[in-house]
Amino acid sequence: MRKKRIVVKIGSSSLTNDKGEIDQDKFDDHVQALAALKEANHEVILVSSGAVAAGFRSLGYPTRPVTVKGRQAAAAVGQSLLIQSYTDKLSEFQIIPAQILLTRGDFSDRSRYRNAFATISELLDRGLLPIINENDTVAVDELTFGDNDMLSALVSGFIHADMLMILTDINGLYDSNPHTNPSAKRFDYLEGISNEMLELAGDSGSKVGTGGMKSKLLAAKTAVALGVPVFIGKGSGKEKLLDIMRGNGDGTYIAEGTMDPLNTSRQWIALHSETSGKVYVDQGAEEAILYRGKSLLPAGVFKVNGNFHKGDVVEVYGINGLLGRGEVAYSAQQLKDLIKKRNSEEKKEMFVPTVEVIHRNRWVQAK
Numbered sequence: 067m068r069k070k071r072i073v074v075k076i077g078s079s080s081l082t083n084d085k086g087e088i089d090q091d092k093f094d095d096h097v098q099a100l101a102a103l104k105e106a107n108h109e110v111i112l113v114s115s116g117a118v119a120a121g122f123r124s125l126g127y128p129t130r131p132v133t134v135k136g137r138q139a140a141a142a143v144g145q146s147l148l149i150q151s152y153t154d155k156l157s158e159f160q161i162i163p164a165q166i167l168l169t170r171g172d173f174s175d176r177s178r179y180r181n182a183f184a185t186i187s188e189l190l191d192r193g194l195l196p197i198i199n200e201n202d203t204v205a206v207d208e209l210t211f212g213d214n215d216m217l218s219a220l221v222s223g224f225i226h227a228d229m230l231m232i233l234t235d236i237n238g239l240y241d242s243n244p245h246t247n248p249s250a251k252r253f254d255y256l257e258g259i260s261n262e263m264l265e266l267a268g269d270s271g272s273k274v275g276t277g278g279m280k281s282k283l284l285a286a287k288t289a290v291a292l293g294v295p296v297f298i299g300k301g302s303g304k305e306k307l308l309d310i311m312r313g314n315g316d317g318t319y320i321a322e323g324t325m326d327p328l329n330t331s332r333q334w335i336a337l338h339s340e341t342s343g344k345v346y347v348d349q350g351a352e353e354a355i356l357y358r359g360k361s362l363l364p365a366g367v368f369k370v371n372g373n374f375h376k377g378d379v380v381e382v383y384g385i386n387g388l389l390g391r392g393e394v395a396y397s398a399q400q401l402k403d404l405i406k407k408r409n410s411e412e413k414k415e416m417f418v419p420t421v422e423v424i425h426r427n428r429w430v431q432a433k
């Protein structure tokens with residue numbers, strides 16, 4: 067089998083027990099399967115939850131803390147316990163883990179985004195196992211990934227993974243929560259995630275998980291949009307991850323090979339950038355960029371809002387509202403000057419620049 071790049075996400079309920087400790091049997095089973103995937107020569111990136119769930123007992127909490135500071139303190143303890151356990155168990159397979167703790171801000175800042183990409187690539191080139199978690203101890207509520215399902219989807223798009231495997235305590239998506247409805251039926255394969263599917267998915271069933279099936283489906287939707295097929299389910303034994311790759315996994319497969327991947331800079335523009343202004347275009351420009359795959363030229367811009375600079379990301383509006391967003395090659399002032407000249411007496415002698423306002427490689431259409 068060709069060497070593949072696989073992101074494996076493991077949820078808290080699959081690593082820990084309700085008492086706030088690592089469940090050694092479950093833990094060892096995952097590590098063996100991760101090692102088997104690496105031994106088969108695949109590149110593996112692990113997104114591991116479980117810091118809060120593994121840490122709260124040491125802080126004296128009887129259950130998962132509900133306050134932000136309680137969770138952050140528990141994560142500080144649990145993250146080091148988790149990495150210590152990974153380091154110990156992986157050493158039996160001569161695999162070295164590398165801890166990467168990310169915040170939302172690391173994705174929205176372009177240079178930090180590029181740096182994270184370079185670091186993960188370097189670790190993979192050198193045969194290590196990157197283990198990623200959200201940097202819970204410093205992340206502020208409004209600025210989080212939401213949960214590790216979404217983090218794993220963003221990571222798999224960003225490093226162009228061949229597959230995202232979301233391992234949880236249930237073997238896939240059912241048409242209703244099987245913990246409350248014993249006759250619920252499982253979906254083996256889905257072409258994509260519809261709004262109807264999102265309605266079927268409920269919250270977490272465990273005392274340590276967050277988000278439940280709904281957050282997995284939202285994450286799967288994002289991964290698929292970035293060109294990465296997804297598996298959601300469980301399994302046991304050394305071969306479980308290899309089985310998932312072979313198509314024999316115990317769970318739900320989503321959108322195998324149905325999407326074109328978005329390159330890393332367009333992913334950044336689509337998902338992480340903050341916009342600095344608005345550019346309004348006429349009907350001709352709207353048709354050119356939406357239906358003919360063209361770049362946006364200065365001639366199509368008739369109004370500009372905001373004070374952006376060359377290289378910033380702006381929203382583009384047409385007659386029917388938002389068309390998408392892209393990186394501009396002009397500042398707001400340069401575009402305003404061009405529009406002013408075009409509307410004035412000097413129009414005839416005017417030189418109209420041909421450099422694109424937004425090149426199509428720097429453009430992402432709104433959904």
Ligand SMILES: Nc1ncnc2c1ncn2[C@@H]1O[C@H](COP(=O)(O)OP(=O)(O)O)[C@@H](O)[C@H]1O
Binds near residue numbers: 076
């Ligand atoms: N339609 C559904 N199909 C499958 N599981 C569901 C569904 N709706 C809700 N769930 C719940 O989602 C849980 C998995 O999510 P979660 O507890 O957050 O896991 P993790 O800790 O692995 O992220 C399942 O155990 C189940 O109780």
Ligand SMILES: N[C@@H](CCC(=O)OP(=O)(O)O)C(=O)O
Binds near residue numbers: 079199275
């Ligand atoms: N970053 C948190 C996990 C957050 C999370 O999404 O948990 P889960 O739903 O179990 O994957 C932690 O390590 O405790």
